[in-house]
Amino acid sequence: MLAFAIKRLGVALLVALTVSLITFSMIHISGDPAVAIAGDTARPETIEAVRKFYGFDRPIVVQYLDWLASALRGDFGRSFTLRQPVADVIFARLPVTMALGALAIAFALLLAIPLGVLAAVRPNSLVDRFALTVAVVGQAMPTFWFALTLVLWLGVYWRLLPITGSEGWKNFVMPAIALGYYVTPAIMRLTRAGVLEVLSSDYIRTARAKGLRPMTVLFKHALRNAIIPVVSLSAVQFGFMLGGSIVIETIFQINGLGYLAWESIQRKDLPTMQAIVLSLSVIYVLLTLLADLLNAFLDPRLRVA
Amino acid sequence: MAELSAARTGIPSAEEILAPSPRSLLRRRIFHHWGLILGGAILAAIVLMALLAPFVSPFDPYDQQLGRKLIPPIWHASVKATWIHPLGTDHLGRDYLTRLLYGAQISLLIGVSAMIISGVIGTTIGVLAGYFGGRVDMIVTFIITTRLSMPVVLVALAVVSIIGSSLTVVIWVLGLLIWDRFAVVMRSATQQVRVREFIIAAQAVGCSIPRILFTEIAPNVANHLIVVATLEMAHAILLEAALSFLGLGVQPPTPSWGLMISEAKGLMFFDPWLISIPGVALFLLVLSINMLGDGLRDVTAPENRS
Numbered sequence: 188m189l190a191f192a193i194k195r196l197g198v199a200l201l202v203a204l205t206v207s208l209i210t211f212s213m214i215h216i217s218g219d220p221a222v223a224i225a226g227d228t229a230r231p232e233t234i235e236a237v238r239k240f241y242g243f244d245r246p247i248v249v250q251y252l253d254w255l256a257s258a259l260r261g262d263f264g265r266s267f268t269l270r271q272p273v274a275d276v277i278f279a280r281l282p283v284t285m286a287l288g289a290l291a292i293a294f295a296l297l298l299a300i301p302l303g304v305l306a307a308v309r310p311n312s313l314v315d316r317f318a319l320t321v322a323v324v325g326q327a328m329p330t331f332w333f334a335l336t337l338v339l340w341l342g343v344y345w346r347l348l349p350i351t352g353s354e355g356w357k358n359f360v361m362p363a364i365a366l367g368y369y370v371t372p373a374i375m376r377l378t379r380a381g382v383l384e385v386l387s388s389d390y391i392r393t394a395r396a397k398g399l400r401p402m403t404v405l406f407k408h409a410l411r412n413a414i415i416p417v418v419s420l421s422a423v424q425f426g427f428m429l430g431g432s433i434v435i436e437t438i439f440q441i442n443g444l445g446y447l448a449w450e451s452i453q454r455k456d457l458p459t460m461q462a463i464v465l466s467l468s469v470i471y472v473l474l475t476l477l478a479d480l481l482n483a484f485l486d487p488r489l490r491v492a
Numbered sequence: 493m494a495e496l497s498a499a500r501t502g503i504p505s506a507e508e509i510l511a512p513s514p515r516s517l518l519r520r521r522i523f524h525h526w527g528l529i530l531g532g533a534i535l536a537a538i539v540l541m542a543l544l545a546p547f548v549s550p551f552d553p554y555d556q557q558l559g560r561k562l563i564p565p566i567w568h569a570s571v572k573a574t575w576i577h578p579l580g581t582d583h584l585g586r587d588y589l590t591r592l593l594y595g596a597q598i599s600l601l602i603g604v605s606a607m608i609i610s611g612v613i614g615t616t617i618g619v620l621a622g623y624f625g626g627r628v629d630m631i632v633t634f635i636i637t638t639r640l641s642m643p644v645v646l647v648a649l650a651v652v653s654i655i656g657s658s659l660t661v662v663i664w665v666l667g668l669l670i671w672d673r674f675a676v677v678m679r680s681a682t683q684q685v686r687v688r689e690f691i692i693a694a695q696a697v698g699c700s701i702p703r704i705l706f707t708e709i710a711p712n713v714a715n716h717l718i719v720v721a722t723l724e725m726a727h728a729i730l731l732e733a734a735l736s737f738l739g740l741g742v743q744p745p746t747p748s749w750g751l752m753i754s755e756a757k758g759l760m761f762f763d764p765w766l767i768s769i770p771g772v773a774l775f776l777l778v779l780s781i782n783m784l785g786d787g788l789r790d791v792t793a794p795e796n797r798s
Contacts, residue, residue: 198637205638213650223654323786327779329730331737332753332771339764430643434734448646449738452653460650464643471641 191483191490199476206468207258211251213464214457219243224267224455241457254461263462268454273462276447281466284436284443287366288428290359292421294367295374300417303378307413308405310383318379322372330431334365334438351440362439366432370424377420381413415485419478426471521791528787534780542596549590553747557585565765579769582752583759588766591747592773598748599729599777602663606728607721609667614674615717619705621675622682632675639672645734652740662741666728677720681713688712715792722785726778733774749774 214220221238222229229237238244242253257264263273298321306318341361342350349358385391386409394404429444436445444463451459483490512520522528541548564570565580565588573580579588621632648665655661685691686709694704733750735741742748744755749770756766 198634201634202638202641205634206641209638209642213647214654216651216654220654323779323782327726327775327782329733329750329771329774329778331734331750332767332774335753335757335760335767336771339760339767343761426641427643430646433645433649434738437738448649452649452740455653464646464650467643467646468641471643475637475641 188483188487188490192480195476195479195483199472203469203472206472207255207465208251210461210465210468211254214461215247220457224457258462258465263465264458266451266456266459268451268456269459273459276459277444277462277466280442280444280447283441284429284432284445287359287362287432287436287441287443288425290363291367291428291432292370292425294363295371295424296417296421298367299371299374300378300414303375304382304405304410306375307379307382307386315379318375322375325368325372328368330365330369331434331438333368334361334435337361337365338438358439358441362432362435362441365438366428366435369431370428373424374417374420378413378417381416382409385409385413415482419482422474422478422481426467426474429470430467518791522787525787525791527783528791531780531783531785531787534776535784538596538777538780539600541593542600545590545593545597549587549593551587551590553586553591553594554745555586557581559585561585562759562763564763565769568765580765582756582766588769591752592749592769595747595749595752595770596773596777598659598742598746599732599774602659602666602732602742603725603729603781605663606666606670606732607725609664610669610671610724610728611674611717611721613668614671614720615678617671618675618678619682619709619713622679623686623701623705623709625683625686629679632679636672636675639669644669644731648731648735649738649740652735657735657740657743659742659746662732662735666731670724670727670731673724674717674720677716678713681716682709685709685712715788718792719785719789722781722788726781726785729774729778729781 214223219234219238221234221241221243224241225234225237242250245253254264261274263277265271266273266276269276302314302318302321306312306315309315338350338361341347348361349355351358386405391404391409394408395401399408432443433445433448435441436443437449440446444467447459448463450456451463479489560577560581561583562585563572563574563577563581566573566575566578568580577587577589579592582588582591617632617635621629648669651665652661655665691704691708694708699708732741732748733753736748736750737754739754742751744751752770753767756763756770760767
């Protein structure tokens with residue numbers, strides 16, 4: 188277990204380092220980042236001033252190492268538009284996005300696991316067909332359009348929930364549904380497949396043969412094993428959601444990391460953009476690392492990889 | 493005895509003649525899969541309408557008639573509703589049906605192009621990793637892991653905003669970002685095929701590696717490739733819509749469905765059909781592609797059905 192953990196940790200570190208390199212290069216892909224910030228029509232003096240301000244006149248390797256060393260100390264530079272350290276802004280906004288992501292994954296699990304279990308217990312039944320329909324529809328629905336439709340019905344026609352802002356818990360209901368609905372199909376399919384597989388295994392047959400009640404067999408014996416892959420998938424999906432919440436946060440004007448990302452993209456605030464991409468990637472790397480270690484802890488067969 | 497004589501004379505037995513060929517079995521499976529048929533039909537209809545847009549519609553998608561703006565669609569009980577504009581007009585008086593038809597062209601173009609780019613990248617590295625294994629596999633797995641850890645929407649938005657957005661940029665950015673599923677699926681499919689006897693036989697008689705990859709491996713992983721291709725095409729279409737919705741995808745006045753929803757956002761409380769029409773169109777297109785993909789998976793690999 189220790190050897191596996193060390194090896195997995197090493198890979199995670201290497202991935203994080205590569206991501207930092209890509210994130211850094213991202214602002215150099217257009218050629219001259221100074222022109223990208225100042226605009227094509229800017230005067231040469233302005234472009235030169237921007238270049239000096241951001242330190243783009245230094246050798247590229249120096250720029251990267253300097254940026255990485257500062258980032259490791261938790262210093263992502265100063266935001267050009269917000270006039271405060273990027274790290275402060277990110278730490279202020281991260282909890283909002285985390286809360287939204289947690290609510291969204293909770294919504295997804297509450298919908299997906301019961302549906303998946305019911306579908307697996309009665310394959311090809313009406314419930315199974317309904318679950319399949321939910322999955323197919325969920326995967327085809329554009330998130331932003333679903334969000335706008337929610338706003339229209341729950342917010343405007345029925346006046347049940349507030350439309351924008353992030354003041355109270357009510358503000359998070361619609362965004363969480365819109366964000367969580369998109370990952371429901373994947374979790375549901377995995378739950379269904381897992382329960383189906385476990386239910387056909389020998390130890391379930393034994394449990395049934397010795398006369399246990401069907402409910403005990405399902406909840407005490409089958410679900411425990413079937414749920415393990417769902418736990419790790421949920422961790423991965425949570426990571427995806429943090430990145431995908433940009434669309435939802437923009438629509439509902441929730442003051443989280445996604446909205447910050449959108450604002451900084453609009454204003455070409457490069458240090459903030461870089462810092463958000465890097466921190467979300469690192470969070471994702473940590474989540475998958477945690478999921479892998481948890482899985483290896485729960486299931487010793489996985490430790491060989 | 494009958495079997496022996498038939499084998500000797502080369503005349504097929506009655507069972508052999510009556511038994512359905514693999515091809516006719518496949519055909520039968522296709523026509524019994526209603527999801528595949530329905531998905532294929534909807535997709536075919538959308539493709540046909542996109543291609544025939546200039547002939548179907550008498551209007552120009554860019555032509556603004558400010559005197560005829562915000563006409564509701566015909567199912568609205570409004571005196572303004574007219575059969576001249578069956579789906580109404582937008583805030584600039586452009587015929588909504590015409591913009592919808594031309595928007596289908598954009599969605600399909602982006603979906604197919606991004607799918608081809610990502611397919612070429614993902615398939616290449618996936619097949620190489622699966623076939624060679626060892627160090628090659630390690631490197632490819634690392635590249636896939638790195639790619640998966642970066643948030644797609646965010647990176648796409650950032651890159652597009654830095655380079656400047658256009659149709660070509662959106663296609664390339666999406667194509668270069670969404671190859672991960674191709675690589676993952678092709679890698680494991682190749683790993684399964686690689687250990688089969690006919691590959692070992694080909695290696696034993698001294699076939700070159702390209703020949704093994706193209707004539708032995710490729711046909712046996714093609715069905716997986718087609719399924720992933722449909723999924724990624726749908727994925728690219730949804731991503732383009734989201735990018736355009738946020739104002740960093742296809743630029744106005746190009747009729748993209750995501751952009752149409754974005755432009756109508758401010759008017760949706762008074763004229764909700766402005767967002768529901770392109771939304772339903774997007775939903776139907778993605779749904780039909782997904783149904784086609786799911787159907788193809790069931791039909792080409794019936795043993796994998798759950």
